[in-house]
Structures are given as C-alpha cells and as structure tokens.
Amino acid sequence: MDFYKNSPLPNLPKSDLPKVVIIGAGFAGLKMARKLMGKPFQVLLLDKNNYHQFQPLFYQVATSGLEPSAISFPLRKVFHHSKNVTFRMAEAKQIDQENNRLYTNVGYVDYDYLVLALGTDTNFFGLKNVEAKSSPMKSVSEALYIRNKIIANYETAINVADVNERKPIMNIVIVGGGPTGVELAGAVAELRNNVFPKDYPELSFKNMKVVLIEAGPNLLASMSDIAKEKAKSYLENLGVDVMLDTQVSDYDGELVYLKGKESIKTKTLLWAAGVKANRIKGLIEDQVLPNGRLVVDHYNKLTCSENIFVLGDMALMITDEYPNGHPQIAQVALQQGNNLANNLINNPNGKNWKPFQYKDLGSMATIGRKLAVVDLPFVKFQGLLAWLTWLFVHLMAILGVKNKLFIFINWAWNYLAFDPSLRLLIRPKMPNKEEKEELVES
Secondary structure (H helix, E strand, C coil), X not given: CCHHHCCECCCCCCCCXXXXXXXXXXHHHHHHHHHCCCCCCEEEEEECCCEEECHHHHHHHHCCCCCHHHHEXXXXXXXXXXXXXXXXXXXXXXXXXXXXXXXXXXXXXXXXXXXXXXXEEECCCCCHHHHHHCEECCCXXXXXXXXXXXXXXXXXXXXXXXXXXXXXXXXXXEECCCHHHHHHHHHHHHHHHHHHHHHCCXXXXXXXXXXXXXXXXXXXCCCCHHHHXXXXXXXXXXXXXXXXXXXXXXXCCCEEEECCEEEEECCCEEECCCEEECCCECCCHHHECCCCCEEECCCCEECCCCCEEECHHHEECCCCCCCCCCCCCHHHHHHHHHHHHHHHHHCCCCCCCCCCCCCCCCEEEECCCCCEEEECCCCEEECHHHHHHHHHHHHHHCCCHHHHHHHHHHHHHHHHHCCCCCCCCCCCXXXXXXXXXXXXXX
C-alpha cells in the first residue's frame, strides 16, 4: 500500500474544534479559508503550489507585461497571524467518504467538513496531438513557458534566411474566443505591431500572422452583442485574423488543421478553447457528471453526502436562472466561498442555512492598450473608459499591497513607453554532474 495511505499528515496542530479541510487555494478555497480565520474551526488548506495564482492576468505574463511574482502571492504569508488556519503544500489523491478521510501524497487527514475547490484544467476535447504539441495557459508556469517559447521563436527566426521557413516560426495561432483568447490575441498583436519590430529590425513583421480561432459564431459568447462586435472590431484593427465558426481538427507541430478550411502554418499554437473540472478519486457515480463537474444542492453540498461541499468551477448547481449551472468564473467562486463560510460560522449544524444566490456583477475583457469591453448589470460601455475600469477592477482584486504597487508601476510604464522590459528568455536548467562538482568545490 502507498505511503500516503499508511501515515497521517504530520505536524498538524492539535485541536478539539471541528476540522474543515479545503482542497485548492484558488479564488473559492482561499476566500473561504480567509473568512474562517479566527472562527471556531480548525482549518487545513491544501494546494499543490505554495502560492495563490491570479488567473485573469496569466496572459500578461505570457506576453511579457508582468513578472510571474506580480500575480502570485505566498499562501503562508496570508495566514501569518492566524491561529486556526494551517496551510500544507500537498496533492489530494483520494476521498474515503465512509470514514471521513482524505488521502494526499504526504499522508492522510480526517475531516469533519471537506471542501472541494480544485478548479479546472485545460480541455483539449480529445485531440491528442493538440494536447501534446500546443501550449495551454492554466498556470503561472504555463504562462511563463509561452513567454519563453514566443521569444525563443524570434531569436530563432532572425537566424533563418528563407522567408517561407520563417513564417511558421513567427506566426502565432490562438484557439478559443473567450476572454482569455481575446486578451491574449490583443496583447500578442500589440507586441507584433509596436515592440518586436524594434527588437528585431531585420525581420519583416508583415510576414507574421496572429490568428484567433473560435468554434462558435461570436467572440465572448457570454457577453452582450455590442461587446462581441466591438471586441472583434478592435482585434481586426490590431491586425488579428479572427476566424469564427472554425474548428481545429489536428496539429502536428507545424500545421494547424481546420475542418473544411485551409490549414495554417505555425510552430506556436496557444490553446484557450475550454476547461474541464479537475478530478479526485473516491466519488460515486451519482456525484459526477460526464463533463467532470460535481452535482451540488443550493448550499453547495455534494449530492449523496452530508459533509462534503464543492465550490467554484467544479460545482454544478442547477437553478431556475442557471439550468446548466453557473458560469465558471472567479465571481461565482468567490461568492460561493463566502456564502458557505458564513453558513458554517452562523450555524455549523446545517440548519437554517442561506442558499447560494449568485449576484452577477458583470463581465469585462481588455483588447490591447486603451481598448476594452465592459458589461455591467446597469450599463454597457467600451473603449478607453472600459479599459480604465478593467485596470481598476483587476488591480483591486490582486492580493498584497506590494503586488498592487508593482503591477501599477508596470502598467503605467507600459502605457507611457509601450515597451515592456520583461522580454527575457529564461530557461531553467539543472547543472550537470561536472558543474555540480565545481559548485561544491567552490
């Protein structure tokens, strides 16, 4: 039997308080853990990383606008002054629902309440070659990989004499017309239009295509018609080739194959086409839908369970307003985490709980510098004011005063000079045996 099934998680504080184990320190899990600080619960927060990642700004790391550290926040720092919240870097492996036990890669832990907030991963829709050869963007490390890949391609292209050989190295194809794909396409187009020509004056950037592919009839499917139209118009004005009603069928590392349309040459395929819920062993058939989302009631309690709850992108709660479940966005996760924490605090026995009611605060997307679209419940607007609104909302949502200041300075500099200074090709490398020996000797 594996080690983690034999040994309890070591060095946990002793407590007679009800134990709440939260898996995942994304928007939902972190919100709930912070809400339970100082309350009569022993809280254990688990995550495979020791930092919180601000996903809406991954694309800015990928396009050299921000450093990874600017959108990441150490989880242990969040709970420096908390006596009842403990963090452990661990991967959840399996749930034993009968015995109220969670197994992780570093040991098991028993719980009174278990909260699943594992979020989602990239959905490649069964396209194995695409999964193997494209670049997703669901983590800081993946965003940094994209940054390195794009920069490395241009350092390679400048040493290629033949124009036809250079084109697939320079072209960038993005799949997925949601906010991530739209924002990424706009940022890449602005690099091509304003930054790369200064870095690589020997190259003709007329030969570089930025293509955004969407399987549906519109970009930003969940937003208003005016937002969809403006987003497409803004991207096309930046020189992005927007392809709607287009499906990718395969990718061999050189050619993106499209259903019923001509293939596109590129060595860089960025995949932002969809997500799927992360999975964990120990769930029963009635709890899991074919798409991986978990069925919950109006209090986010997992069906067929009395003490397991699911938050955020993993949860599927059917309501009159959302018969197919709530959108998989940060605001839903934050509000669900807040509601569940309040219910536990106010009445741990589960009586007279407040059902979750999603309050739609609106949605927005930015398309390059000074351009954005904003849909609020009471007004819709686009352009410069929308861009400033987008900046303010995202800046306020970032954890930590230092991170806010760092991001504000970066954004201000990029606006004034439009020359992001983070175009560094940093590829981690392990020292070989000889280099290790030299380090030891020195």
